[in-house]
Amino acid sequence: MSNLYSSTYELLNKYRKYILILIDTFIILISFLSPHIISGVHPDKIIWFENTWYIYTTIYIVTFVLMGVYKNIWRYAGIQDIFKCLQANILANIIFLVLTKSLNIFVRYYVYIVAFFVTSFCTLAIRIVYRAILIIGDKNTKKLSHYTNIMIVGAGEATVAILQEISRNNPNNYMVKCIVDDDKTKIGRTINSVPIVSSTDEIPAMINKFDIDEIILSIPSIDKENKKRILDICAKSKCKMKILPEVYSLLTDNKNILDKIREVQVEDLLGREPISLDCTLTKEYIQGKTVLVTGGGGSIGSELCRQISSYGPKKLIVLDIYENNAYIIQQELVRQYGDTLDIEVEITSIRDKNKLNQVFASYDIDIVFHAAAHKHVPLMEKNPEEAIKNNVIGTYNVVQAADEHNIEKFILISTDKAVNPTNVMGATKRIAEMIIQSYNSHSETDFVAVRFGNVLGSNGSVIPLFKEQIKEGGPVTVTHEEITRYFMTIPEAVQLVLRASSMAEGGEIFVLDMGEPVKIKDLAYNLIKLSGLEPEIDIDIEYTGLRPGEKLFEELLISHDKNQVKTNIDKIFIEQPTSFDEQELFELVKELEQAAYNTDIEKIVYFLEKLVPTYKRTTNEKCSKSTECA
Structure with a gap:
């Protein structure tokens, strides 16, 4: 036949x-x-x-x-x-x-x-x-003899558009078997001959009844709490899961709606509403200003460039040592804004003091966002001299240039790992915070830092690694069964950075509320389930041990008392500054620089401990896959 x-x-x-x-x-x-x-x-x-x-x-x-x-x-x-x-x-x-x-x-x-x-x-x-x-x-x-049996969650207009598109063009060979919806008045009725069979609570039973292979969550306007509830129900099955993006990305039209269906992402399971701030003050702060972003091609830097561009800066300067990343974000913004955005790209290292001074002298810069840094903890444990050269000396160079050229505001992108650091990377970022706090006391420039935890999908993030390991059939490597981390999406983090910087008066260390910490093990399990597989059965979990410099739990505040100050933004706090000897700081920074360029590891550790009294180097044994563990 x-x-x-x-x-x-x-x-x-x-x-x-x-x-x-x-x-x-x-x-x-x-x-x-x-x-x-x-x-x-x-x-x-x-x-x-x-x-x-x-x-x-x-x-x-x-x-x-x-x-x-x-x-x-x-x-x-x-x-x-x-x-x-x-x-x-x-x-x-x-x-x-x-x-x-x-x-x-x-x-x-x-x-x-x-x-x-x-x-x-x-x-x-x-x-x-x-x-x-x-x-x-x-x-x-086309030999499409095997249909993919689909369940659609949601019986609204988006589902109508999906069914219409499938009837016209069905490259994935979808066979929509049923629809579920919590509106009881719709149950028992049909959309385009597809039956609405039950509420979302009965999803597991409907999966078995209709032999479902894949589930599409088709409620673009759903709130985070209900999204997490439904995804948790679906995750108990072995079905692959996809989702329509938020409603704002569907406002233009419903054409090619199948192309807009995406894989479920871990942030969909965070169970909280995305952070959304009033951008009026941020726009007033950025509009008409010349803004420099160091590390502008990186995951945080590029998102800074995207959001800054949307606020109408006079000029955006993307500074990065890696030309490919800088080129990618440049072309993206040119395509989006055309001649309405004045954008320049400078390829240089923040270690190159002369080139930095040349860049600052060439442009009338108002604001600097300093995102350039080495951030990978295990690699910096093995190469501490590089962390010093980039995170400490590089930051010092940019700070000096900003001070000399009377920049209006300087914002350092810091990390939760700077709090009671147990690794070289965290210690170097704490020193960077101390440098900008010191300069703020005698400079015309307002120097501030913004500290936050891990961002989902950033370069070096554990999420892309887990996805790659699942794609290869496992095992998924987790360093410790109890290890937890704070997580936030890149756009959320950058939105808070911009908002914090607009309210900064100088000298503050802003701390972003990252919500509740998440177990890395749970992230691994969820990603495996979202792929339609069973943890420990289809994909093994391998615990490799904490890596050098790695903590089980990250902290966001240095002080553990009531000294942190609330701001008028719910998700932003200010860490009260700790006292230190400024003269000793810069003397030790010079000593640290010499030790780094001499690759004298013992002296590097010694000076780090002198500069950051809370720095306690861990003795975790290095895991066998130090750059591939979570």
Whole structure:
């Protein structure tokens, strides 16, 4: 049967236009005969029949050709194509009526009426049948014999759009078996012949009943709490899960809605509403200013560039040592904003003091966001001298340049690992905080730091690593069963950074509320389940041990008393500054720089401990896959 469909499909596809013309010709003749057959009068006894049938047929075929009926791709036919075919029928019949009357050819009126209805019905019907044969043949030709059984969650307009798109174009070979929705008035009804079978609480039972392979969450406006509840229910099955993005990304139109369906991401399971702030003050702060972003091609830096660009800066300067990343964000912003955004790219290292001074002298910079840094904890444990050169000396160079050129505001992107650091990376970021706090006390520039935890999807994040390991069949490597981290999405973190910087007066260390810490083990389990697999059965979890410098739990505040200050923004706090000897700080920084360039590890550790009294280097054994563990 499959071969028969495939052969029919190939034949119809190759000669489709000519086959349709022949079929239409036959239909038109039968339609013209139908009034006489109905009346019981043989055509031979009708003197005008032999003089008019060819006129009627010619008028119809020519009208169909001129109106483009044969140009339609009936495999994807919609209501407009059907309406065009009906219009062609009406026009052809009117032309035939006018022509016969003008030539004084006698035709009874009931012939016009019956012939029109029969022709219209048959030409439309044959195209619907033709379309069905093409679709079946298309599926067999592409060997799409195995359907993906789909359950859709949500019985709203988005689901209607999905079903309509699947009926027109179905490259993934979806077979929508059922819909679930919590609106009880919809249960028992259908959308495009697909039944609405139950509420979301009964999803597991419906998965078994309809043998579901994949679930699509089709409620773009759903709140985070309900999204997490539904995804948690779905995660208990072995079904793959996809989701429509938030409602704002669907506002333009519902065309190609299947392309907008994405994989479920870990942030969908965080169970909290995304952070959304009033951007008015941020826009007033950025608009018309010249802004420099160091590390502008990185995950945080590039998002800073995106959001800054949306606020109408006078000029945006992207500074990065890695030209590929800088080029990518430059081209993205050029495509989006065109000539309305003045953007410059500077390729240099923040270690190069002379080039930095040249950059600062070339532009009248108002604001600096300093995101350039080495951030990978295990790699910096193995290469502490590089962390010193980049995170300490590089920051010092940018701070000095900002001070010398009277920059309005300098914002350091810091990390929760700077709090009671147990690793070189965290210690270097704490020293960077101390440098900007020291400069703030005697500079015209307002120096501030913004401290936050891990961001989902950033370069070096554990999430892309887990996804790659799952794709390869495992194992997924987790350093410790109890290890936890704070998580926030990159856009959320950058939004808070910009808002904090707009309210900064100088000297503050802003701390972002990252919500509740998340177990890395739970992240791994959720990602495996979201892939339609079972943890510890389909994909193994391998615990590799804490890496050098790694904590089980991260902290966001140095002080553990009531000294942190609330701001008027719920998610932003200010860490009270700790006292230190500024003269000793810069003397030790010089010593640290010499030790780094001499690659003297013992001295580096010694000076780090002197500079950061809370720095306690851990003795975790290095895991066998130090750059591949979470």
